[in-house]
Amino acid sequence: MALERPKGKQLVADVFACQRQRVMFDRKSIAAAAERISPYVRHTPVLQCALGSDSPVTLKLELLQYAGSFKPRGAFNRMLTTPLPAAGVIAASGGNHGAAVACAARVLGVVAEIFVPAATPQAKLARIASYGARVVRGGETYAEALVASRVRQAETGALEIHAYDHEDVLAGQGTVGREFEQDAPGLTHILVATGGGGLIGGIAAWYAGSAEIVSVEPELCPTLHDALKAGQPVAAPVGGIAADSLGARQAGSLMFPIAQRFVSQAILVTDDAVRAAQRRLWDDFRLIAEPGGAVAAAALLSGRFVPPPNARVGVVVCGANADPATIAA
């Protein structure tokens, strides 16, 4: 027994050392990522507007990013910080991360294999394939596709590009926050959709408490909501209209401590509210946002998030890989 305790302590110390070593996404690493990826990604614009609130709202139009979502930021940052093996890269994805990895692989001259779940819509499959990547159906859910991709990775030796739970991916996504602060200084609340938490984790790490970070998820994909309630990442239901982009099932282990510290609220919205937000973004802005891309706006438009007086609200519109026929009548 006496022998056990030092061993146990050592184990805990090792885990913390490991975490300290691994969790390297902060303002500094995000700034470094921004410089690293700047030749490869778009600095997306912001738009001041009124959106279901008397307060002015600033939209970050990240849906105009390459590959139709914020995901190339993390994918490029990951692939630019690691030697790429001859076997190329491999990823599991509901679609957007896969498209981003495929896009980055093409630009950087390596092959890519993307494992997708059954829910991945046709528009995203086509987009991944358009970059020349190999697309593999890898099960019913993202979690299953991830397992399948890891079996395959062990065979090929390709570099795994995780969709969210890697510090370089998180630092890459954090560049959204950096640009947002640059272009719209003084925001008090930032509304961000959460799936596995790569985007909100990166943005929260950038703002680091200088603005309230508000997580928004569909009621049918309450990943971060459930994790914060449980005090740790837990398996959450995956379903509904945005499952392909926000159906990670479990919050990332690296982003979770950041979320505990810096995410002030985890709001849930209905699928109907998401559809209404998509419709509103089209009617009023002529923007085609996919369900996951409209989730943050839905919190404001549905009244689930009510800005306090004098709030200056930012909303990240983070994905556009939808079939417009599902939005515009």
Added chain:
Amino acid sequence: MALERPKGKQLVADVFACQRQRVMFDRKSIAAAAERISPYVRHTPVLQCALGSDSPVTLKLELLQYAGSFKPRGAFNRMLTTPLPAAGVIAASGGNHGAAVACAARVLGVVAEIFVPAATPQAKLARIASYGARVVRGGETYAEALVASRVRQAETGALEIHAYDHEDVLAGQGTVGREFEQDAPGLTHILVATGGGGLIGGIAAWYAGSAEIVSVEPELCPTLHDALKAGQPVAAPVGGIAADSLGARQAGSLMFPIAQRFVSQAILVTDDAVRAAQRRLWDDFRLIAEPGGAVAAAALLSGRFVPPPNARVGVVVCGANADPATIAA
């Protein structure tokens, strides 16, 4: 004969005095318009990108404007500088100007009647009606709708809001140029779609020679191209994919001298090039541009406009009132 000459001279002098009096759109009036309309219009964002050219290109995303095109700028400026009669406002329009006038009328609390030609697509009719305006089919072409609207105007006493040939409308549209210069200083070439010439006239008046203003029109609607060739506004063919937004038939009399002075090239593009540009804006940017909104980009993408070395090219993407089903497969 001797009596005639002074009379003739006097007539010419009167015409010039009248023109001097009327042509009041310049940087000063555009700056005043910008201040006047700022509570009512969006300052639309710019986006740096690569677009069919080695040179960097900056897009002015004016398609994100209220009512889906740049037109509210001119409509609001016109309606904010003139007392609005109880009979409200009346306009002829291929659709976008009508939607803008209807939108402004609703905001400013007056009624609106909009006369449209047969070519106005369903998406634009619906948009006009959504603002509560009365929509009237006024003939086959914009020119016929204009005549019909003037007959009706004589009955009702409503204020005519011309789609382009009025100094307040031109000054309003010129605010696009002002914002563009503000947000993307140092552009050497600005590509702008031309219909009646309100947008390009305003933008050319703003830049006033400090950047080359390049007019782009469909081959089937060569309004300004033909006018510059003839040395005066002339009736031009109206047809093809962008006729509803660019089918004015004849360049505005007020913008024409500005165009002669400041428009360096009048480029024509095919309808196929316009369709390809629409597709490219969707594939690469997730932007839904209507044909008229994609015409300027088409000049660059089709190679009809080749930027000289070291050019810094700006492209105004000016309208989004399209049915996405016609663009995204």
